[in-house]
Amino acid sequence: MPEIRQNRATKEWVIIATERAKRPDDFQAREEKIPVPAFDPDCPFCPGNESRTPGEIVSFRQAGTQKDKPGWWVRIIPNKFAAVSPGVELMRETEGFFLKMGGYGRHEVIIESPQHNLSLGNMRLKQVEEVCLVYRERYIELSAEKDIKIVIIFRNHGKAAGTSLVHPHSQLIAMPLVPTHIRHLLEEATRYYDDHGSCVFCDMIKEELEFKKRVILETESFVAFSPFASQVPFGIWIVPKEHNAGFGNITTDEAKKLAFILREVLSRLHTKLSDPDYNLVLHTAPIRDSNEDFYHWYIQILPRLTTPAGFELGSGVYINTSLPEETAEFLKG
Amino acid sequence: MPEIRQNRATKEWVIIATERAKRPDDFQAREEKIPVPAFDPDCPFCPGNESRTPGEIVSFRQAGTQKDKPGWWVRIIPNKFAAVSPGVELMRETEGFFLKMGGYGRHEVIIESPQHNLSLGNMRLKQVEEVCLVYRERYIELSAEKDIKIVIIFRNHGKAAGTSLVHPHSQLIAMPLVPTHIRHLLEEATRYYDDHGSCVFCDMIKEELEFKKRVILETESFVAFSPFASQVPFGIWIVPKEHNAGFGNITTDEAKKLAFILREVLSRLHTKLSDPDYNLVLHTAPIRDSNEDFYHWYIQILPRLTTPAGFELGSGVYINTSLPEETAEFLKG
Numbered sequence: 001m002p003e004i005r006q007n008r009a010t011k012e013w014v015i016i017a018t019e020r021a022k023r024p025d026d027f028q029a030r031e032e033k034i035p036v037p038a039f040d041p042d043c044p045f046c047p048g049n050e051s052r053t054p055g056e057i058v059s060f061r062q063a064g065t066q067k068d069k070p071g072w073w074v075r076i077i078p079n080k081f082a083a084v085s086p087g088v089e090l091m092r093e094t095e096g097f098f099l100k101m102g103g104y105g106r107h108e109v110i111i112e113s114p115q116h117n118l119s120l121g122n123m124r125l126k127q128v129e130e131v132c133l134v135y136r137e138r139y140i141e142l143s144a145e146k147d148i149k150i151v152i153i154f155r156n157h158g159k160a161a162g163t164s165l166v167h168p169h170s171q172l173i174a175m176p177l178v179p180t181h182i183r184h185l186l187e188e189a190t191r192y193y194d195d196h197g198s199c200v201f202c203d204m205i206k207e208e209l210e211f212k213k214r215v216i217l218e219t220e221s222f223v224a225f226s227p228f229a230s231q232v233p234f235g236i237w238i239v240p241k242e243h244n245a246g247f248g249n250i251t252t253d254e255a256k257k258l259a260f261i262l263r264e265v266l267s268r269l270h271t272k273l274s275d276p277d278y279n280l281v282l283h284t285a286p287i288r289d290s291n292e293d294f295y296h297w298y299i300q301i302l303p304r305l306t307t308p309a310g311f312e313l314g315s316g317v318y319i320n321t322s323l324p325e326e327t328a329e330f331l332k333g
Numbered sequence: 334m335p336e337i338r339q340n341r342a343t344k345e346w347v348i349i350a351t352e353r354a355k356r357p358d359d360f361q362a363r364e365e366k367i368p369v370p371a372f373d374p375d376c377p378f379c380p381g382n383e384s385r386t387p388g389e390i391v392s393f394r395q396a397g398t399q400k401d402k403p404g405w406w407v408r409i410i411p412n413k414f415a416a417v418s419p420g421v422e423l424m425r426e427t428e429g430f431f432l433k434m435g436g437y438g439r440h441e442v443i444i445e446s447p448q449h450n451l452s453l454g455n456m457r458l459k460q461v462e463e464v465c466l467v468y469r470e471r472y473i474e475l476s477a478e479k480d481i482k483i484v485i486i487f488r489n490h491g492k493a494a495g496t497s498l499v500h501p502h503s504q505l506i507a508m509p510l511v512p513t514h515i516r517h518l519l520e521e522a523t524r525y526y527d528d529h530g531s532c533v534f535c536d537m538i539k540e541e542l543e544f545k546k547r548v549i550l551e552t553e554s555f556v557a558f559s560p561f562a563s564q565v566p567f568g569i570w571i572v573p574k575e576h577n578a579g580f581g582n583i584t585t586d587e588a589k590k591l592a593f594i595l596r597e598v599l600s601r602l603h604t605k606l607s608d609p610d611y612n613l614v615l616h617t618a619p620i621r622d623s624n625e626d627f628y629h630w631y632i633q634i635l636p637r638l639t640t641p642a643g644f645e646l647g648s649g650v651y652i653n654t655s656l657p658e659e660t661a662e663f664l665k666g
Contacts, residue, residue: 001421002436004510011513015436020414081353083644083652088334097540098561103335103348154643162642173644177337180344181649184517207430228431281647302646309495310487311416311506313635314614316514319416 007229009200009296011188013317014229020321024330027233027305027322028274036117036166044080045167047072047114054078057108058137060130074130075111076138082107083173090147090176106142106174110134113168119157119275120168121266129259131170135282136255140248142174143287149178150286153247158277160304170280178286186285186295193294201296202243209241214328216268221254222261226327231318233305234273234327236265239298246290247282247297262299268331269303278303340562342533342629344521346650347562353654357663360566360638360655361607369450369499377413378500380405380447387411390441391470393463407463408444409471415440416506423480423509439475439507443467449500452490452608454599456501462592464503468615469588473581475507476620482511483619486580491610493637503613511619519618519628526627534629535576542574547661549601554587555594559657559664566638566655567606567664569598572631579623580615580630595632601664602636610637 003016044052047070055068057076065071084105092101112131113123120128135153142151155170156163178186192200208215208225216224216236224238238261244250250258269276284290284297312318336349377385380403388401390409398404417438425434445464446456453461468486475484488503489496511519525533541548541558549557549569557571571594577583583591602609617623617630645651 002415002417004417004434004436006432008430008432013510013512015416017414017416017436019418020416081350082335083348083350083353084335084337085352095561096544097341097536099339099341100561101337103337103350150648152644152648154647156642160640162640171644173648175648175650177346179346179648179650180517180521184513188513203430211429228428279643279646281643283647300647302643307493307495309489310612310614310635311485311504313612314487314616314633315483315485315506315508315512317508317512 005229007227008192009189009204010185012229012231014231015317015319016323017319017321018323020319021323022233022321024234024272024322024326027276027303028272033275038115038117040116040167043116043165043167045109045111045165045169046116050075053109054080058134060134070114073114073127074134076134077109077111079107079109079171084175101176104147104176106145106148106172108138108172110138110170110172111167112170116167118168119266119270120155120263121268121270123168123263125260125263128263129256132255132259132262133252135170135172136247136250136252138172142172143248143290145174147176148174148287150175150182151247151284153282155280157280158275158304160277161279182286186289189294199243199294199296201239201298205239205241214324216328216331217261217264219257219261221257224261224265226324226331228324230320230324230327232302232320233322234269234276234303234331235320235324236269236301236327236331237298238262238265238301239296243293244297245285245292245295246287247284248287248290258299265301265331269301272331273303273305276303276305338562340560341525342522342537343518345562345564347564348650348652349656350652350654351656353652354656355566355654357567357605357655357659360609360636361605366608371448371450373449373500376449376498376500378442378444378498378502379449383408386442387413391467393467403447406447406460407467409467410442410444412440412442412504417508434509437480437509439478439481439505441471441505443471443503443505445501445503452501452599452603453488453596454601454603456596458593458596461596462589465588465592465595466585468503468505469580469583469585471505472617475505476581476623478507480509481507481620483508483515484580484617486615488613490613491608491637493610494612515619519622522627532576532627532629534572534631538572538574546658549661549664550594550597552590552594554590557594557598559660561657563653563657563660564651565635565653567602567609567634567636567660568653568657569602569634569660569664570631571595571598571634572629576626577630578618578625578628579620580617581620581623591632598634598664602634605664606636606638611635612637
């Protein structure tokens with residue numbers, strides 16, 4: 001029997017279409033992947049090609065090596081095709097009935113490794129730690145900039161997830177506004193807090209940890225689970241167990257612990273589903289709400305195994321053809 | 334310079350990324366399309382294969398022909414892999430912290446033509462009229478059903494839009510709840526009404542018709558334009574010029590007029606962009622809000638020329654690499 005589940009944090013409904021349900025194995029990539037070399041002379045992110053990208057903002061590199069030359073192991077650059085830009089004046093303007101503002105902001109690329117054919121799930125732990133440390137560093141740095149209201153860190157893995165560049169990288173966009181979608185999420189979380197005096201995410205984690213049937217992995221500081229109302233097959237949330245609304249509040253030690261669970265979960269996805277395409281999003285409160293009692297930062301992993309169609313785009317309700325409980329079971333071992 | 338535009342009706346922000354902007358021609362499909370035959374013996378929607386689908390709910394067919402046999406020109410059937418189903422008990426249930434309900438509802442397929450290789454943009458007008466009349470008929474019929482709160486009509490065209498079946502068809506899902514996303518849209522529209530005493534969509538149409546720079550086509554009753562804050566390249570709205578919150582209020586005459594503009598717009602998309610994949614969604618107020626002053630039904634066409642990635646999924650803010658004004662110019666002639 002199909003059922004309609006509610007995500008209590010976001011209030012979004014999801015149809016778990018059991019009639020169409022597939023077994024976890026059915027989602028495994030069928031196509032043979034073309035092997036990717038460790039170095040690609042045509043890749044702008046590979047070492048030696050630094051001049052083909054805008055100049056680096058920051059990098060972790062061997063002592064004695066030069067800026068924008070090889071010797072780095074993590075490198076942050078402005079996105080060459082930036083969606084928003086620091087040089088634009090932040091001015092609200094009406095155009096008759098319509099409202100617009102300058103596309104002010106920052107759009108950066110985090111090149112996660114010099115090696116062309118790695119991904120977060122199969123790098124050494126130390127390297128993933130460096131990536132998480134740099135997420136934290138850039139987040140804190142950009143949060144302090146004038147007029148920046150929110151920093152969104154994300155990662156697109158594979159063509160179906162909207163990327164054409166194979167070389168491992170994440171991106172971040174720092175924006176001068178709080179997106180409507182996120183404002184709605186904050187409102188829903190506030191309402192829950194009004195009614196219960198607790199953070200809805202904290203209550204969700206407590207429940208997931210008690211019943212364990214959707215938990216994939218628990219560590220000292222984090223838990224990874226497939227949400228009760230996952231919008232997509234193999235949707236995963238990685239959530240800090242302790243209450244914390246803003247990502248910028250984490251310590252360097254917590255960033256390293258995040259690296260551990262993130263790498264482990266992505267490694268299992270990689271192995272058990274033959275390297276599926278996915279998007280990763282770091283959800284966090286807007287900067288000014290970083291210390292609120294009602295919100296909670298977390299990482300969402302959205303494998304792109306199905307295509308959202310007209311119904312999803314029009315209603316915001318997703319049809320998920322797999323059971324979160326089975327996802328957890330499949331990825332647990 | 335990039336700019337951030339607000340859709341005043343939905344309050345959603347869109348980044349118009351002019352640095353990445355492409356000319357309309359750049360979106361033309363490059364791949365050679367494989368010719369599709371007018372009849373496919375393996376297609377469950379082709380005439381003669383009626384027994385391979387669930388039994389028809391209603392059809393328009395030649396006098397003297399039998400139910401579930403050839404002779405129809407529009408045929409409505411339950412979706413074989415229904416996301417929701419009328420046989421499920423509508424019961425809210427908590428599972429500890431979590432909330433779910435039975436997947437009650439209707440999920441139907443509207444087979445738009447017996448001919449396998451047509452689409453709404455290249456059928457005869459008479460046939461598209463029949464499709465719009467059947468949209469109206471099913472909408473009214475299902476709106477009257479107990480516990481149905483909203484009826485969503487949509488169409489997925491092409492693989493990138495989430496369909497694997499080539500045969501021309503639309504779908505509808507009648508649901509026992511108002512999706513959170515739509516509740517938020519209603520709230521935003523209500524707020525606008527509070528401030529202005531007018532429907533935000535009506536005001537938007539007035540403005541578009543005055544300045545004309547985003548208008549693609551205007552008829553006696555409808556206007557097609559590329560919205561100021563279009564989320565995707567070649568996004569198009571087709572809106573009734575007269576205020577009307579609920580699709581079920583339209584007359585049969587209006588349904589025919591809708592068919593004309595819909596066919597014309599889809600035909601231009603087809604010709605000028607070499608048959609792009611797209612989703613079509615009929616947005617309408619929930620049934621009980623069908624006569625409200627603050628909402629307006631409309632059709633949204635979302636070509637799938639780009640892939641929404643982590644940033645869009647996480648923030649709800651889309652990056653659009655084309656200018657709505659250029660879209661209108663391109664599709665106008």
